Amino acid sequence: xxxxxxxxxEAYTSNKFWVQINSVLEAYFTECSGLQIQTEVFEYKxxxxxxxxxxxxxxxxxxxxxxxxxxxxxxLLWNWYRSTVNGKVKTENVTIMLFSSSGSVISLWNIENAxxxxxxxxTLNAKxxxxxxxxxxxxxxxxxxxxxxxx
Numbered sequence: 001x002x003x004x005x006x007x008x009x010e011a012y013t014s015n016k017f018w019v020q021i022n023s024v025l026e027a028y029f030t031e032c033s034g035l036q037i038q039t040e041v042f043e044y045k046x047x048x049x050x051x052x053x054x055x056x057x058x059x060x061x062x063x064x065x066x067x068x069x070x071x072x073x074x075x076l077l078w079n080w081y082r083s084t085v086n087g088k089v090k091t092e093n094v095t096i097m098l099f100s101s102s103g104s105v106i107s108l109w110n111i112e113n114a115x116x117x118x119x120x121x122x123t124l125n126a127k128x129x130x131x132x133x134x135x136x137x138x139x140x141x142x143x144x145x146x147x148x149x150x151x
Contacts, residue, residue: 012106016099019067021076021114022092030133031068032096035109035143038063064117064137065094071122071132081116081136091115094138107145114140 019029038061044054083090094111117139122132 012098012100014098016101018097018099020095020097021080022094029067029069030131032065034063034065034137035096036063037061037143062140062142064139065096065111065114066135066137068133068135071134077116077134077136078119081119084116089115094140109143109145111138111143112141114138 017029017032019032040058040061041055042058044056046054080090080092091113092115094114095108096111097105097108100106115138116136118135118137120135122134124132
């Protein structure tokens, strides 16, 4: 195989993404962070074995996801959070899609049983001309990707 026949993989940018809440796009999000899974490890030190310890996986946890978007007059996200505040947790499915430069979906994360646990309103400052940003933090059970179907 010659070097001229090799193709370099596309370097995907993080600015081409879409967030849907129960298949409805309500706001154009400018940032999504917190897509993280972590598995706790139990360390077992076996008597008489001094060269290493056994490390066994235990519980897996998912971080909360933070979504930021330009402040809008739509009450969807605020009302969703207010239901949590009022003790009526309403879970929704959320899909986060990452697109290639050509516009095709290259990866997606299906967030299951999400509900808002934090809302931050925009920072207001008469001295700047920046967009007003609203932040919503979501707790959820887990996320799955199409790659999970291959396992």
